[in-house]
Amino acid sequence: MAHCGAVLDVDTGAIVANWRELARRHGAEAAAVVKADAYGHGAVAVAPVLARAGCATFFTAHLAEALALRAVLPEPRIAVLNGPCAAEIATYRAANLLPVLGSLSHVALWREAGGGTAYLQADTGMNRLGLGAADMEQLAAEPALLDGIEVALLMTHLVASEEPADPANAAQRERFERLRALFPAWKTSLANSSGIFLGADFASDLARPGAALYGINPTPGRANPMQPAASLTAPVLQLRDIRPGESVGYNATWRAERSSRVATVAIGYADGWPRALGNTGHALFDGHVLPLVGRVSMDLTTYDATGVPGLAEGSRVTLLGEGVAAETIALWAGTNAYEVLTRLGPRIPRRYR
Numbered sequence: 085m086a087h088c089g090a091v092l093d094v095d096t097g098a099i100v101a102n103w104r105e106l107a108r109r110h111g112a113e114a115a116a117v118v119k120a121d122a123y124g125h126g127a128v129a130v131a132p133v134l135a136r137a138g139c140a141t142f143f144t145a146h147l148a149e150a151l152a153l154r155a156v157l158p159e160p161r162i163a164v165l166n167g168p169c170a171a172e173i174a175t176y177r178a179a180n181l182l183p184v185l186g187s188l189s190h191v192a193l194w195r196e197a198g199g200g201t202a203y204l205q206a207d208t209g210m211n212r213l214g215l216g217a218a219d220m221e222q223l224a225a226e227p228a229l230l231d232g233i234e235v236a237l238l239m240t241h242l243v244a245s246e247e248p249a250d251p252a253n254a255a256q257r258e259r260f261e262r263l264r265a266l267f268p269a270w271k272t273s274l275a276n277s278s279g280i281f282l283g284a285d286f287a288s289d290l291a292r293p294g295a296a297l298y299g300i301n302p303t304p305g306r307a308n309p310m311q312p313a314a315s316l317t318a319p320v321l322q323l324r325d326i327r328p329g330e331s332v333g334y335n336a337t338w339r340a341e342r343s344s345r346v347a348t349v350a351i352g353y354a355d356g357w358p359r360a361l362g363n364t365g366h367a368l369f370d371g372h373v374l375p376l377v378g379r380v381s382m383d384l385t386t387y388d389a390t391g392v393p394g395l396a397e398g399s400r401v402t403l404l405g406e407g408v409a410a411e412t413i414a415l416w417a418g419t420n421a422y423e424v425l426t427r428l429g430p431r432i433p434r435r436y437r
């Protein structure tokens with residue numbers, strides 16, 4: 085269908101290059117975390133490209149995400165980070181998916197469903213999801229709890245890997261070492277994107293990068309070693325000239341101080357464009373900066389296009405991409421780049437290159 089609205093252009097070549105670079109730096113296998121629709125980039129399109137490049141293990145958060153992937157990825161391992169529930173347990177076996185067992189209840193569920201291959205997540209400091217040290221010691225003391233279960237990977241997740249100086253990193257690595265010593269035969273997985281950059285001490289059998297695959301900087305404060313992979317553009321639906329003193333948008337939160345030209349752009353918070361951007365940040369057109377003015381509304385956002393040459397109704401402005409990193413938008417909106425990308429919604433078609 086022809087489409088005149090906002091479009092997210094995705095450079096799958098950049099994602100593959102990022103995956104290769106992450107695997108190289110890790111020095112061992114790298115999986116691809118493609119939860120939340122590959123951080124907004126479209127998992128069903130991105131994952132097969134990564135699989136062709138040699139990626140053999142994929143992580144989603146939900147079973148439904150894994151099922152959608154299985155339809156396009158017959159061979160690779162697909163693991164579900166949130167773990168199984170009783171209503172879903174039969175589907176894992178039917179679709180050959182790996183549950184990530186993150187609690188003793190998950191372990192019991194998988195064992196009672198007949199067991200088989202699974203991943204096991206230990207919690208070493210996040211206190212979020214995963215078996216704690218006492219749970220792991222219980223598994224070691226009572227091997228019957230793992231009857232019929234083959235643990236193909238013991239994993240844990242770092243709390244502050246993007247901050248290399250944070251002592252939490254070394255503390256977690258040491259706790260993880262102690263847990264894996266209980267089960268020396270098991271393979272391990274430690275680093276997420278930023279963890280890969282913590283050095284050889286954080287290497288394991290399988291790294292689990294997500295964000296960095298999509299160009300989010302895994303080393304904040306330093307130059308971004310990854311290539312950005314997405315660019316969001318949206319059309320100007322209308323240009324209007326307003327007089328000094330006139331306001332723009334809901335509740336008149338912006339008022340023109342001079343004669344101004346306002347560009348109304350087809351993107352809004354229902355598309356995942358943060359409402360927190362009201363009167364903050366800018367779009368780009370042909371190298372010109374268009375400050376965002378007024379509130380972001382559900383389907384529309386307004387920009388000050390005064391004196392921008394060449395901009396016409398139907399022109400496309402760049403909201404994210406060349407010159408506007410996801411990190412920058414995140415700073416404006418008071419969130420992180422992960423949230424900016426994962427919230428880009430289904431109304432925005434993805435176009436692949």
Ligand SMILES: *Cc1c(COP(=O)(O)O)cnc(C)c1O
Binds near residue numbers: 119165240292295296
């Ligand atoms: C999301 C997630 C990852 C990927 O983290 P990034 O910071 O995006 O690389 C890895 N492991 C687990 C358990 C996760 O939840």
